[in-house]
Amino acid sequence: MTEQDKDQSYLGRLQDYYAGNRRIPSHARLAELMGFASKTASLKLLARLEAQGFIARTPDDDAWIPAKRFFERPLAEAAVPAGLPTLANDVSGEPFFVDDYLVRKPSRTAMIPVKGDSMCDAGINDGDIAVVERGGAARKGDFVVAIVDNEFTLKELGLERDKFILKPHNKAYPVIRPKGSLEIFGVMVGLVRRYKH
Numbered sequence: 001m002t003e004q005d006k007d008q009s010y011l012g013r014l015q016d017y018y019a020g021n022r023r024i025p026s027h028a029r030l031a032e033l034m035g036f037a038s039k040t041a042s043l044k045l046l047a048r049l050e051a052q053g054f055i056a057r058t059p060d061d062d063a064w065i066p067a068k069r070f071f072e073r074p075l076a077e078a079a080v081p082a083g084l085p086t087l088a089n090d091v092s093g094e095p096f097f098v099d100d101y102l103v104r105k106p107s108r109t110a111m112i113p114v115k116g117d118s119m120c121d122a123g124i125n126d127g128d129i130a131v132v133e134r135g136g137a138a139r140k141g142d143f144v145v146a147i148v149d150n151e152f153t154l155k156e157l158g159l160e161r162d163k164f165i166l167k168p169h170n171k172a173y174p175v176i177r178p179k180g181s182l183e184i185f186g187v188m189v190g191l192v193r194r195y196k197h
Contacts, residue, residue, distance in 0.1 A: 131190035
């Protein structure tokens, strides 16, 4: 195994550690995690990962933190068919950042957990995370997080007799016709779902 392959393996272990602990471990702990004989090997690994743009020093130079590349994931060059199967090829491809794909305006984007089943027929389920962009104009047909009579809800924005309504995507729920104020908090621009816990 080449040093580059080893570093990819070490990086994967470091990413897994970070996912569970939300910090880069100390040199001694890193040596233990990687099976190194000394802290010196940890220092060399960190220096190599820094040179590749995966980690960086804090501004006051007292700790290591993840850099942007730390969060990149491989994006397959070929799409997976949802119809008939095709021959499998190498799935490696360009680096992919979930944030870059889902979040266009970070200062105006909120991640909001979905609770309930009123949108299940639109494929929006209880436990999903709605990616909501605030401040943009909402149009008929958009899925929006709205404040209706002082309560938040996620629904499709509709129009009925020149008045906005909120349409659920589950026949068990009624259309919401606001009696008082209707404020659009933001428009849903993406959805995050985890299938296994």
